[in-house]
Amino acid sequence: MENNIESLKNIKNIQCLLGSVLIALGSGTVYCYSYYNSQLLEKCNIPVDQISQLSLSLSIGSALLGLVVGPMIDNWGCNVMSYLGGLETFLGYYLILFNYKKGPDGSTTFICLALTMIGMGSICGFYSCIKCVTYNFPKSRGFAGSIPVSCYALSSLVFSTLFKCTVKDDIEKVFQIFMTSCSLMILIGGYMIFMRDYELLNMQSDDSLGNTQINKFDKPSVPASVSNINVTKPVAIKNKSKRNESFSNKLQGSLAFWGAGKIRETPESVIDNIKIPLLENTKNTCFNDLTGKDRRESNQSIVIPTSNSSPLLMQNRSASQKNVGKSDLIGNEDVEDFDLNNSNHESISPINETVHVKPxxxxxxxxxxxxxxxxxxxxxxxxxxxxxxxxxxxxxxxxxxxxxxxxxxxxxxxxxxxxxxxxxxxxxxxxxxxxxxxxxxxxxxxxxxxxxxxxxxxxxxxxxxxxxxxxxxxxxxxxxxxxxxxxxxxxxxxxxxxxxxxxxxxxxxxxxxxxxxxxxxxxxxxxxxxxxxxxxxxxxxxxxxxxxxxxxxxxxxxxxxxxxxxxxxxxxxxxxxxxxxxxxxxxxxxxxxxxxxxxxxxxxxx
Missing domain, CATH: 1.20.1250.20 (MFS general substrate transporter like domains)
Structure with a gap:
């Protein structure tokens, strides 16, 4: 699945790229301003001292409002913001067309507002499609991102050539085409783009791998009551022997020991800290990287990581973890749920093994x-x-x-x-x-x-x-x-x-x-x-x-x-x-x- 996830044979990938092209072509018409600005100024009788306000309004919408549009995309999603961009583009060109038809009676203020809406609508769609393609194609971000970016620059040439061959100098029809075609392209493209759910893909991959591994083991089948357990917190295996003397009292209960305040693993920290006292949680349920023989020979309790573990840790441990089946826990009477908040930290010992976790x-x-x-x-x-x-x-x-x-x-x-x-x-x-x-x-x-x-x-x-x-x-x-x-x-x-x-x-x-x-x-x-x-x-x-x-x-x-x-x-x-x-x-x-x-x-x- 991972090898083909970015393949262009995948219809979903083609759909996302085509949607980004449509959005880019519809959004890039902000660069067509020079095609109609002189006729707009002449028809609406806009004073010379207000000309700079028009270009400034377009710049505010297409650049400065990016400070607002960016967080909105991150919070509301790419599809919603693309729909908003299409709506703003439609309303912007409609206002310009309305004031253009009124001629000298047209409002310069409304024209400036319309240009700001066109600029903001442009970046709403364009930023959304850029985020989608760079997210969906992590191994070829440059190529995927260059497609909508280049089409955004090509948009003005495409439309200006189209107008010279069709409507020529009829600026009213130019605004009508912009109003309908650009907004539709952004709306359709907004429906086609998406952000791939990598978490779901990883879960499906793990489930498939788990089923394969279970079939390979020549062991008794796992009861449904055990196989369906959704482990969501650490599980402690009690040790009936005395605690290990090497368990440092200084380390016990410290923030660093329990991982509190730690943002993420880095390659340097993984290399410098080869011995890991307590593994962090992992998103997918997994088991300790010890064989059954090692557990029987060990006189220490073992903490089994469950959720929110560092991907770097789990990725390097995956090879050995695949060989450990769920049936390893069958018949173990010492397994119980472990509540970190209610524990006095005395029943848990660090792993005494040297775990080589390297990126x-x-x-x-x-x-x-x-x-x-x-x-x-x-x-x-x-x-x-x-x-x-x-x-x-x-x-x-x-x-x-x-x-x-x-x-x-x-x-x-x-x-x-x-x-x-x-x-x-x-x-x-x-x-x-x-x-x-x-x-x-x-x-x-x-x-x-x-x-x-x-x-x-x-x-x-x-x-x-x-x-x-x-x-x-x-x-x-x-x-x-x-x-x-x-x-x-x-x-x-x-x-x-x-x-x-x-x-x-x-x-x-x-x-x-x-x-x-x-x-x-x-x-x-x-x-x-x-x-x-x-x-x-x-x-x-x-x-x-x-x-x-x-x-x-x-x-x-x-x-x-x-x-x-x-x-x-x-x-x-x-x-x-x-x-x-x-x-x-x-x-x-x-x-x-x-x-x-x-x-x-x-x-x-x-």
């Missing part, structure tokens, strides 16, 4: 010390803060270029006689938008499988971020330093920059979801993803402010692309800092992993 080498490599922490502990950890800052810088660089490419195109046409050239600023801008959409899609799609390949090679996914930082650094340098005497050469350089920056930007968002899940787990993924993407709001605002100052220069047209030298020199330096920071994080992770593996080999020698 596998793969577990050591994939271990993360920040999984399972509380939200506050995660947000204040050095790892999360580093991820937040790096993503804020890289996201800000990519989005600033995407938003500002329309201002860069006129700079390369400055001083040119438009009557003597074939290209026009509008056509070049359209080409840049298409190149950005395609390259961003390719970056998001390819980065997922590549990051999975890196993990299989025992490397880190963060190498993708190194490549993305380098590309954003290279693109920032070229955009402000290229020089050409011909218009064709300038267009070529600009197109090259669009491809490089968009591809690097796509790699960032195609890799980061899997990195976050690997580092912090899936339980708080939506909350953390909603928080970590808010950093881009600040950096985009800063970079856009620098760009506006550059474009206000009196000799901007004469300078051409040199006019934005200061803005993209700043992004160039910050991309280098992001590259260096990621490199340091890779080195720190490598050193810790190396230390764990050395402990692993040392523990095998002794």
């Amino acid at each position: 596998t080498k793969t577990q050591l490599i994939q271990h993360s010390s920040t999984r399972g922490l509380s939200l506050y502990s995660t947000l204040t950890s050095f790892k999360f803060i580093s991820y937040y800052l790096v993503l804020a810088v890289l996201q800000g660089i990519g989005q600033t270029y995407i938003y500002s490419v329309g201002f860069l195109v006129p700079l390369i046409f400055a001083g040119e006689d438009l009557s003597t050239v074939d290209a026009t600023p509008a056509s070049v801008q359209s080409i840049q938008v298409s190149l950005i959409a395609i390259c961003s899609f390719m970056g998001r799609l390819l980065s997922g499988p590549v990051s999975d390949w890196l993990v299989l090679r025992k490397a880190q996914r963060k190498w993708n971020i190194i490549v993305a930082s380098f590309l954003l650094c290279l693109g920032s340098y070229i955009i402000s330093h290229f020089h050409s005497q011909t218009l064709a050469g300038k267009i070529h350089y600009l197109s090259t920059c669009s491809c490089i920056l968009a591809f690097g930007f796509g790699i960032v968002f195609g890799t980061y979801p899997a990195i976050m899940v690997d580092a912090f787990g899936t339980e708080l993924f939506s909350s953390l993803w909603g928080i970590v993407t808010t950093g881009g709001l600040v950096t985009v605002k800063i970079f856009s402010k620098l760009l506006s100052i550059d474009l206000d220069k009196d000799n901007c047209e004469a300078l051409g692309n040199k006019c934005v030298l200061r803005t993209f020199s700043t992004t160039y330096c910050l991309a280098l800092i992001g590259l260096a920071t990621t490199g340091c994080m890779i080195f720190i992770k490598y050193q810790k992993r190396k230390e764990r593996i050395s402990k692993y080999h040392y523990s095998h020698l002794y």
Whole structure:
């Protein structure tokens, strides 16, 4: 079952991936804002000083409200939030269509509210499908996550191409299509996605394994009264002999002895603490890793673990536990229920055996010390803060270029006689938008499988971020330093920059979801993803402010692309800092992993 759990031959897996694609395509229409914004401003007669409020409203809905949407997904579930996203998308486009039909009488306030609802509806569905695919495909998170992430970026290109071939400049029909198709896609996709119940699968696997093992034993059958017992608390086997002298009075009754306050096992603690006085509880009922002969020879009482044990402990003990049947308890008159609260701790002795519980080498490599922490502990950890800052810088660089490419195109046409050239600023801008959409899609799609390949090679996914930082650094340098005497050469350089920056930007968002899940787990993924993407709001605002100052220069047209030298020199330096920071994080992770593996080999020698 475990080998085929992620197979694409499984109809449920295909259903989940198709549902995520539908949601991503329906949610990605937030990037189609530039397709209809000029007509909306003109038809509704919106003042120039209020134009910035529209884009700000969309940014608030699609980014800042992620702080609210993330915890809602973690608490309410992915399906419910997808339905909410579809409803918000429908209402948002309906309000825009209603005000667009009213023309100058339309309300700017309602339009801003509608854009906020569209942005929030977008992330409600998108964050939900990302969480589902990364949770359902733990061994190929990069590939699974890259599918909806890439479709989210491709959505604007798909719809803009569709509109150019069908409705063309009829913006009213554009809003009608958005209102019906996008909301339906998110709703249908929300019905198709799901989160796999691993606990149920493990129980079914254990039941199947237990039945197989019982059939293999040549022993009397187990009475139904015993086989149906649901053991939910520790069982103590009384010892009629004297307590072991080695049972330390100092250890007895201590919090560490009983496991109180312990959050989870780590590979380091398992290796360093080979002798385990008292095993923790386990989720599935199991028995002590001792044969019947060992129990007869032992003069100590034994505590049998039952529920909520560390998965790491039980996974490494599973091989020997499979050979112990339930019939081992038959006829033992000393078995009784043990109440930890009412016990004076005198009837229980620690296991005197040396239990070698070691994680596998793969577990050591994939271990993360920040999984399972509380939200506050995660947000204040050095790892999360580093991820937040790096993503804020890289996201800000990519989005600033995407938003500002329309201002860069006129700079390369400055001083040119438009009557003597074939290209026009509008056509070049359209080409840049298409190149950005395609390259961003390719970056998001390819980065997922590549990051999975890196993990299989025992490397880190963060190498993708190194490549993305380098590309954003290279693109920032070229955009402000290229020089050409011909218009064709300038267009070529600009197109090259669009491809490089968009591809690097796509790699960032195609890799980061899997990195976050690997580092912090899936339980708080939506909350953390909603928080970590808010950093881009600040950096985009800063970079856009620098760009506006550059474009206000009196000799901007004469300078051409040199006019934005200061803005993209700043992004160039910050991309280098992001590259260096990621490199340091890779080195720190490598050193810790190396230390764990050395402990692993040392523990095998002794």
